[in-house]
Amino acid sequence: MKFEKIQAPKGVREYLPPESSAFDWVRTQLIAPAAASGYQLMELPVFEDTNVFTRGVGESTDVVSKEMYTFEDRGGRSITLRPEGTAGVMRAVIENNLDRGQLPVKVWYSGQFFRAERPQAGRYRQFYQVGIEAIGVEDPAIDAEVIAIADRGFKNLGLKNYRLDITSLGDAASRAAHRVDLMKFIGTLDLDEATAARAALNPLRLFDDKRPEMQEAMKAAPLLMDYLSAESSANFTQVLKYLDALKISYVLNPRMVRGLDYYTGTTFEFVHSDLGAQAGIGGGGRYDGLMETLGGQSLSGIGFGLGVDRALLAAVAEKSLPQDQFTSDLLIIPLGDDAMTTALITAQELRASGIKTEIAFGDRSLKGAMKGADKSGTQYVVVFGESELSSGVVNLKRMRDGDTSSVKIAQLKDVLRETLSR
RNA sequence: GUGGGCGUAGCUCAGCUGGUAGAGCACUCGGUUGUGGUCCGAGAUGUCGCGGGUUCGAGCCCCGUCGUUCACCCCA
Incomplete structure (x- = not known):
């Protein structure tokens, strides 16, 4: 009797010996600064009520509209394998009233996430992220600290060839004002069908289009950065001053776009230069309305997610991994x-x-x-x-x-x- | 979801214009009693990703499929 071999599902990345020790090291080093900063572990389910993501991340996003693993469980509930970490953390914080004590709530997590995308270098259907969230305090200093923790994680790996892109998405009023003018501008462009559809969902997306002709066309587009309210602007300036003080270098990128709808205010992304098309090794930002959207009180928060798989690829590319194969005495x-x-x-x-x-x-x-x-x-x-x-x-x-x-x-x-x- | 490349021993790969598989490394055993690294010898291992087609004959050609890889899109 001969049985057919069974393969792993498409697009999953497995870490086996001897590489698994490098993976383990990367994951540990990346998140170590969180614990050292007073963040505490949250061990959460990998599947959630689908509403956590449709409401939390936003239905117009690609992540929700076409990349989620959603299925019905035996009780007829709609369940989704988590495609990102923040929404689930919020759900758990609200459900367990963690936000009713002293603020900020500071937590970290580590685990698998799932997106049904076409696999590619550095992009898997099951991938690993570590992340932190600091909830309930609006203080530019905490924005700077969160960014510093992520940066420290990458430095722990010995990475050098990456940069930090940062911008501010402002408050609701800032974005509304900008959106009006941006839509007006986009109306003057001659767009193909797919691009027009994307613009309708989220006009900011067009800033991210890699085609040279689109980059060129968008050069004249109004930037959100120029529409920030006085308060948002002052806040962001303060964040940058703290980063300067911490000697964390950054690139102001007013054209940066993030794929999750909940971001507001300070928003950032770590981009590595040796990785090919999937170069984002981590990213995050502030989210003002997320908690309320998920049925909690109206508290702002900030956090990040770092890609463990990509950080490992980056460390391999930079040859910064230690040679510590297990050997017995x-x-x-x-x-x-x-x-x-x-x-x-x-x-x-x-x-x-x-x-x-x-x-x-x-x-x-x-x-x-x-x-x-x-x-x-x-x-x-x-x-x-x-x-x-x-x-x-x-x-x-x-x-x-x-x-x-x-x-x-x-x-x-x-x-x-x-x-x-x- | 769209497009291109690839899929031959555990690994890296070779296989000319179709004639029923090979190398290196790795592995196992041995080179006189119970001590490694070099060297020498011997050995095991493949339904040539899977399914179908063309052909007297297919690893080589065609179609499909699965996987993989790279890019678009999107993102970690």
Whole structure:
């Protein structure tokens, strides 16, 4: 009987050994600054009531209108695999009244997200993001801190070839005023059907069109930055001053567009230069109306999401990954069943005292086991055989230079701890 | 969703204008009793992504399909 092989679903990225250790490292380093800044973990469901996203992210967005994994569960509820993190965090904050205590609420998350897009370099149907949210305080300083935390994460990875794009989308009044003039301007352009449809949904999108002729046409378009209310403008100026003080360099990009509808005020994006078309390694911003839209009180918040997959690609491109393959301190080669029993017991004791210990399993020849030991990169090897078991003394062999020394099994722990600490 | 490239051993790939598969690396075993790295020898492994078609004959041609990759779109 021969069964057909089963493949992973289209577009999912799996991290297997040996690359998985690099992935794990990247994810840990990226989000480490959040915990150091007083943010606390939120472990959330990967699926939510579909309304969390249709209302939170916005129906006009591509993410919601054509990229969501939505299905009906057995109770007839509409469920969606989360395509982003912020809306779910808001739902949980509201539902559990986290916003009824001291503000800001500061939380971080890490996990898988799902979008049914055509896979491409750096774009997967299941991808990993880490992110933070700071909810309930409107203070330009917190905007700057949030950005600094993201920047610190990328610096932790040793990344250099990226830039921070920043702009302000202002408050509701600013955007309304700008929109009128922008629509008027777009009306003067001769657009193809698809582009016109996009403009109708969100006129800001046209700023993001990569075609040179569109870039050219949009050069004369009115910029939201010039329509900011006095308050929004002052606020944004203060954010930039803080960033300057923190020595975080940025590029003012008044044409930046984000794909999620909830952004207001300070909005930013980290773009890496070595990644091809999918160059955004992280992004975020302030959201004034999101919480209210999801049925909570009217609090503003700010947060970011960083792409772990892309950050890993960036680190690979910049060769900034550490070479830290796991290698054990000691490998025990047991010969025979009795020796295996002793090996299992000894290994357990050694590991308990912090010595990374492996055992050579299977019925291999000693020579074969030694070859395996060599390839594994282990620092020391001992053989447990008849004579060792009866005498209680083994030859501790240092693989680096083949040097051996006679050690009692009972003293392996002390000898290894001593020699490894040097 | 649209368009282009690719899919041959675990990996990287070769396979001329169609004649029923190969290399290197990796892997396993051995080179006299229980000690690695080099060297030598031996060995195992493929329904040539899948399905259909053309042909006396297809890894090579055609169609479809799945996957992958790159770009558009969008975004992390």
